[in-house]
Amino acid sequence: MICEKKGGGAFAVLSILAASLFFVLMILAIADAPGWVFGEDLIEALAASDSGVYLRSGIAISGILLAFGSIGMIFNGGRPGRTAEGVLLMISGILLVWVAFFENDDPIHDAALILVFMTFVLALIASAYDDFAENRSMMFGSLTVLLLVASIGAYAAYGPAMYQVVWIVAAVIWVMARGVKGLCEPTIYKRK
């Protein structure tokens, strides 16, 4: 017997909060840093500046919220793609906290950043697999594919300063859309 229940909204709200807080704090850091030029200076330069405390706080808080928000995806009644997505995003969230707490010149910072990137991309792929399997969530799956391809294009087209921003904006959009999707989706529990 399968019992369908609308739930898991709290976890979805955490995801939305993670994306929103990070974006707001990043905008705050950019506005507070007069010497930082959009599209010319790297995000690392912003993080190392006096205004970097806002950005690093945003990274740390959003990482924690993302990790907690992904818990709801792991226990979902037998969807391997969604479970993988949840686990990968949880790891990504935890690693974001490391990125925030370790200094830019620390090897742990660089390693954590690379792992965040890898786990996040793998989470996107797992999410796309889950969405297209059994035609579950076509719009969200197509958004995932569109953002992935556009991000690859940005890497080919722009320098590091610009494509970093494109990647960050794409990630924020995806996490927010995922949160909204989680609010609309019922949580399915299987009873034996």
Next chain:
Amino acid sequence: MTVRPKIVKAGFGFGILGGLIAGIAALMAFAPETAATANMWLGFLVVVLFFALGGMFKTEGSVSWGVVVFMAALATGVTVAVTMFEAMDIWFGIILTVIGVIEIVIAANSMTGRWIKTDRLLG
């Protein structure tokens, strides 16, 4: 024989339109210099994707619903990427991106899905 829903016909129409516009954009990117060859190649990639997408909305199409939506998203994403790469004029890129988003909405529509999964087979 079942009739194709209007939204599916619109999907075909927008696919062909997107392919034609992308073709014009690719030809306008032509220049005698070697470097422009890459721009034309990228433009024609967009042409191929849109024409293929349009064809998937035909009765003779053989792919699943998920593949149609994936292709619509891929065509739109590649259009955005090619525009960022400045391989086509930005206004063509914006128009094609709008057409691509319309195609995603059409492809993801439940009526389109029902037609692809069942009615197309009956036709």
